[in-house]
Every structure is written in C-alpha cells, then in structure tokens.
Amino acid sequence: MDHFTYRNGILHAEDVALPEIAAAVGTPFYVYSSATLTRHYRVFEEALAGMDHLICYAMKANSNLAVLKLLGDLGAGMDVVSGGEIARAQAAGVPGSRIVFSGVGKTRAEIAQALSIGIRQFNVESEPELEAISEIATAMGTSAPIAIRVNPDVDAKTHAKIATGKSENKFGIPITRAPEVYARAATLPGIEVIGIDVHIGSQLTELAPYEAAFTKVADLTRTLRAAGHDIRRLDLGGGLGIPYTRTNEAPPLPFDYGEVVRRTVGDLGCQIEIEPGRLIAGNAGLLVSEVLYVKEGEGRRFLILDAAMNDLIRPAMYDAHHDVLPVVEAAPGIAPEPADIVGPVCESGDTFAKGRAMPPLAAGALVAFRSAGAYGAVMASEYNSRPLVPEVLVRNDHFDVVRARPSIEEMLSRDTIPSWMG
Numbered sequence: 001m002d003h004f005t006y007r008n009g010i011l012h013a014e015d016v017a018l019p020e021i022a023a024a025v026g027t028p029f030y031v032y033s034s035a036t037l038t039r040h041y042r043v044f045e046e047a048l049a050g051m052d053h054l055i056c057y058a059m060k061a062n063s064n065l066a067v068l069k070l071l072g073d074l075g076a077g078m079d080v081v082s083g084g085e086i087a088r089a090q091a092a093g094v095p096g097s098r099i100v101f102s103g104v105g106k107t108r109a110e111i112a113q114a115l116s117i118g119i120r121q122f123n124v125e126s127e128p129e130l131e132a133i134s135e136i137a138t139a140m141g142t143s144a145p146i147a148i149r150v151n152p153d154v155d156a157k158t159h160a161k162i163a164t165g166k167s168e169n170k171f172g173i174p175i176t177r178a179p180e181v182y183a184r185a186a187t188l189p190g191i192e193v194i195g196i197d198v199h200i201g202s203q204l205t206e207l208a209p210y211e212a213a214f215t216k217v218a219d220l221t222r223t224l225r226a227a228g229h230d231i232r233r234l235d236l237g238g239g240l241g242i243p244y245t246r247t248n249e250a251p252p253l254p255f256d257y258g259e260v261v262r263r264t265v266g267d268l269g270c271q272i273e274i275e276p277g278r279l280i281a282g283n284a285g286l287l288v289s290e291v292l293y294v295k296e297g298e299g300r301r302f303l304i305l306d307a308a309m310n311d312l313i314r315p316a317m318y319d320a321h322h323d324v325l326p327v328v329e330a331a332p333g334i335a336p337e338p339a340d341i342v343g344p345v346c347e348s349g350d351t352f353a354k355g356r357a358m359p360p361l362a363a364g365a366l367v368a369f370r371s372a373g374a375y376g377a378v379m380a381s382e383y384n385s386r387p388l389v390p391e392v393l394v395r396n397d398h399f400d401v402v403r404a405r406p407s408i409e410e411m412l413s414r415d416t417i418p419s420w421m422g
C-alpha cells in the first residue's frame with residue numbers, strides 16, 4: 001500500500017498534486033511519501049511484535065538524510081555498508097548503538113571509524129576481516145562486538161545480481177565452516193562474539209528460502225552454544241520483495257515473514273535484528289519525468305523522456321519492470337497503445353520499457369515511475385553530464401526539497417585542470 005493516488009484525475013503524493021512539485025523543482029525528480037515510509041516501518045514493527053527486536057533499515061536502498069531521520073526518529077536502527085553510510089546515520093541522529101556494519105570489504109579506516117562511534121555490531125564476512133577487526137580494536141584498547149555472516153547455501157530464487165546466499169556468491173563464510181571460525185573468533189583479543197548474521201538476497205518473492213536459511217541459523221545457534229559461545233543476537237538480513245506491478249505479483253507480507261521468524265528462531269531467546277531496505281523505501285517513492293518528444297517510428301511509438309538510465313538504472317541493470325503512470329489520467333474510453341519508453345542517453349540500454357500500454361501522451365505530459373524509492377536516487381550517476389536528480393519529501397499537503405538539483409556549474413566545479421596545462 002502506498003499514498004500515491006489519483007484525485008480528480010491528477011496523480012498525487014499524499015495531498016500534493018505532482019504537477020505542483022514539477023512546477024516548483026522542474027523535472028525529473030524523485031518524490032517520497034513520509035506516510036508510506038512510516039507505514040512500512042510500522043508493518044515490520046507489528047510483524048515482530050512480542051519479540052525482542054531491532055529493525056535496522058538497510059540505508060543503501062535510499063540514504064537521503066531526511067528519509068534516515070524520519071525512520072531513525074521512529075526508532076529504527078541502520079544497516080550500513082561504508083564509512084559514508086556510518087556518517088549519514090550519525091548525521092540523521094542515529095546513535096552507534098543502533099548501527100550495524102555489514103559489507104564484504106570494510107577498510108581499516110572504516111573499521112576504526114565504526115569502533116570509535118561504539119558500533120552496535122560488525123557483521124563479519126571473512127576470516128581475514130575478523131583478524132583485521134581484532135587487531136584494530138586491540139590497538140584502540142577496545143573490543144568489537146561481532147556476528148559472523150554465514151552463507152547458508154540457499155537459493156533465494158531472485159535475480160542473479162542480487163542473490164547472495166548461495167555458496168558461489170562472495171558473501172559470508174560457508175555455514176559448514178562456521179564452528180571453526182567461531183572457535184577462532186573466541187581466541188581473538190579484540191573480538192566479542194555476540195551473534196550470527198545471514199542475508200540471502202534481495203527482492204525475494206517467496207518465504208521458503210527464508211524458512212530454509214533461518215532453520216539452518218537456528219541449528220547453528222544450538223551448535224555454537226553447545227561449544228560455549230554466547231549467541232544472543234540473530235541478524236536475519238533483509239530482502240523481502242515488493243510488488244513492482246499492481247496486478248500480477250503478490251510477494252509475501254511482512255506479517256507472514258514475521259511468522260517464519262517466530263517459527264524458526266523465536267524460541268532461542270535471542271534478540272532479533274532484521275535489515276529491510278527495499279520494502280521500506282521502494283513503494284514509498286516515484287520518479288517523475290516529462291515527455292520531451294513523441295516519436296512515431298516504423299510501427300513503433302517512442303516516448304522520449306527527460307529522465308534516463310543514469311537517474312534510474314534498474315531497468316538497464318536488472319531488467320527491472322517499473323509501472324509508468326500518466327500523471328494526468330487518460331479520459332475514460334481512451335484505449336492505451338504500446339509505446340517504448342526511453343531516455344535521452346546515447347545507448348540502447350537507456351530504455352525503461354518496451355511495448356508498454358500507455359494512453360496517448362503529448363510532449364510536455366508528465367509520467368511517474370512507481371516503486372522507485374529504493375535503489376533509485378542512490379544508484380544515480382552523472383553519466384552524460386546530467387546533474388543528479390533532486391529529491392522531494394511529501395508530508396500531508398506539504399513538500400520539501402530534501403536534495404536540491406545541482407547546477408551545471410556545481411557539477412563542473414568538482415573537476416580541476418592541472419596547472420601544467422596553463
């Protein structure tokens with residue numbers, strides 16, 4: 001459920017008409033609904049009610065400071081994957097005690113940064129990383145709370161680029177080797193073992209892979225406890241999928257996911273962490289763009305937009321589907337016709353949709369990509385020297401620009417010409 005609806009034929013974000021935002025900030029722009037973000041966070045809270053838990057929002061999905069502050073103020077922790085994301089969490093007012101540090105390639109500087117803010121936990125992905133964390137913590141006169149990310153060798157049944165829980169993926173250590181690695185961790189002076197971490201992938205549309213993975217984690221918890229480790233926290237990762245089309249997709253609901261958590265690990269007396277990203281932010285955002293030209297090709301209609309693959313890369317990168325809605329609803333009785341929806345970038349990959357049923361649209365019309373709140377703005381680039389798209393947050397009948405569009409001058413000012421060029 002989201003808060004993007006037509007009123008009198010005009011698409012609104014909560015109580016704000018999208019053309020109003022377009023007039024104020026220009027196109028393209030991202031717009032997020034604070035009510036939807038809040039609702040999605042609360043849905044997870046309800047799903048885990050009665051269990052000791054912390055929802056650590058995976059901020060790589062959407063790390064705008066306003067989004068982080070909104071979720072942090074609701075009580076969310078943050079799952080971060082870089083020193084930059086640690087700084088963002090802090091800038092949004094989230095204390096180190098609610099920040100979990102994931103990622104396969106933490107640098108020494110990032111490890112020290114995390115220790116200096118009293119990070120809640122490192123999710124450790126390899127033995128060399130474990131040794132490095134111990135060394136750095138010892139040198140800093142402290143110890144690092146850690147969970148080891150285990151790879152349960154479960155097929156998440158999702159797109160290959162975002163599946164992470166099979167043995168051929170680069171993530172975590174094989175679950176079969178976990179007892180050995182925990183034994184090693186227990187001997188390291190700078191390490192405090194507190195739990196187990198698992199994350200099997202993103203955009204999961206079935207619960208069975210979770211059930212399989214969490215069952216393996218429950219077994220491992222018992223094994224490790226029997227070996228004397230104080231396993232008191234389980235981080236179950238993120239990855240719950242969202243519907244990208246309104247009609248034919250029904251990914252599992254957070255409530256049912258919560259039931260799987262309860263059923264598999266609920267009786268272990270562990271604190272539960274989860275790291276949802278996409279489900280919180282994905283359907284809380286739209287990318288709004290203007291039709292620049294309508295080009296009638298040989299039996300094809302092209303809608304050429306002012307948004308491009310650099311602004312929303314998911315279709316080019318993951319063959320992702322995004323519903324595209326006309327901001328002004330077509331009059332009743334007008335039949336949609338197929339259109340290829342493309343951007344201005346000089347690559348055929350800059351195609352958002354092919355043969356998509358769209359109403360007749362003229363140049364100047366606005367369209368909105370649904371489900372663009374996660375892995376949208378954060379993956380944008382300046383390819384083709386297109387300035388990053390601005391971001392807007394709506395609350396009721398009010399909107400704020402939460403990241404302004406940089407000017408061309410600002411974009412150019414980051415480059416310098418060496419003095420030897422005169």
Ligand SMILES: *Cc1c(COP(=O)(O)O)cnc(C)c1O
Pocket residue numbers: 058060061079102103199201202203237238239240275276277278279374
């Ligand atoms: C990407 C990621 C997440 C979030 O995944 P979503 O599909 O956005 O929920 C959580 N944890 C880790 C370790 C990740 O890499």
